[in-house]
Amino acid sequence: MHKMPAMLTVPPKVSFKAQMYQAREAAILASACRLLGEKAFDLMTMDDVANAVGIAKASLYKHFGSKEALCTAAMVQMLGRVQTYLASLPAQTPALEKLHALLRWSLEQLLGNQMPLLPGRHSGLRAVLMANQDYRAGLRALSEQIGAWITEAQAQGLIDPGLPLVVVQYTLYARACDPALCLLKEGGQYSDAEIVELVLRTCFDGLVAR
Amino acid sequence: MHKMPAMLTVPPKVSFKAQMYQAREAAILASACRLLGEKAFDLMTMDDVANAVGIAKASLYKHFGSKEALCTAAMVQMLGRVQTYLASLPAQTPALEKLHALLRWSLEQLLGNQMPLLPGRHSGLRAVLMANQDYRAGLRALSEQIGAWITEAQAQGLIDPGLPLVVVQYTLYARACDPALCLLKEGGQYSDAEIVELVLRTCFDGLVAR
């Protein structure tokens, strides 16, 4: 039995294999995103990921060379997702509404047990991410986009012009990994949608009465 | 050479030993507080603590039976400290000012690299703390104290009465471990005092212009 001509049989087969490979890689990333939403980077193990995906741990390392590489890829993907979402907003949307939409999107991710847009205060992941060029580039692009909207909203007198730009930026970033969300969700007293609106309100309007 | 009469030499000596023991225990707790301000519970090692105090790791375990016990004790001590501070506020201080003072105190702790008043979103410490009766009791007492002030400020129309009590509470709690502080401090653009005032302002007044 000799081999079939390669051109007739192989092209669809390698395509299929490549598809399977990419599908598996996507599944790994998805599991990592979910697990990083449930526990911190340092508490998530590669065994967790392997079990969640349903493959052997060694197979993970054929896709990602290290835990850091996997989680970095997951975070970069997340940055890309938020940028895709932001790009999908109608161009004529007012700047302040875009900021609302951004924060709402981030909070919905958190409540859906997805990984936060930014790593928390002292996550071991932070140093790793900041050493990664792709991540830094994505974060810078996002920051500039948000910064432009903030400046616009300040010029319109909708965001307090007395607040320095970075303060507004970091305040929004911090809300994207806000522990108050978890506490409210654990309380079980409010629906996810109510929690999102309450946190949005405390962020933009503050605690004091108007 | 026979022993001296015990009553003449021992009483001061055991007292001195006890003092040394307690001083060492205080030093261990202080180091733990500082290290927990610099890194997360899961990243802090008992070797870190031992090195910081300048004693052997095994000696730590003569004072605290486990890493969890040590950090729980540190957190309970922290709760006690904030309660002492709150009790020191003049009785006639308006409720809203007391809330300001509480948050300011918490932020100053963070900026001084002290452990946060509450563990972060997914710290491995949280489950341990919540299993500890002393901690739960301290946290409950603090919550009730704060809750009373919030309710009072709402009745005076100073805190938005439309916000549920728990939302205000959790919003304040979340600010006590806010990553925005770290980001602003790393930026090096503002003094600690400025950072505290900026974060207080965004928390109480929100981002939008008045």
Added chain:
DNA sequence: GTCTATATTTAGATAGAC
């Protein structure tokens, strides 16, 4: 009670069969 040295456990990463 403090130290040095060590036991134990866990998780990141790899070797080698298929």
Added chain:
DNA sequence: GTCTATCTAAATATAGAC
């Protein structure tokens, strides 16, 4: 490329001398 089995490093905790 995926699996089972294993190596290695690090961190919690302890044993035993002094």
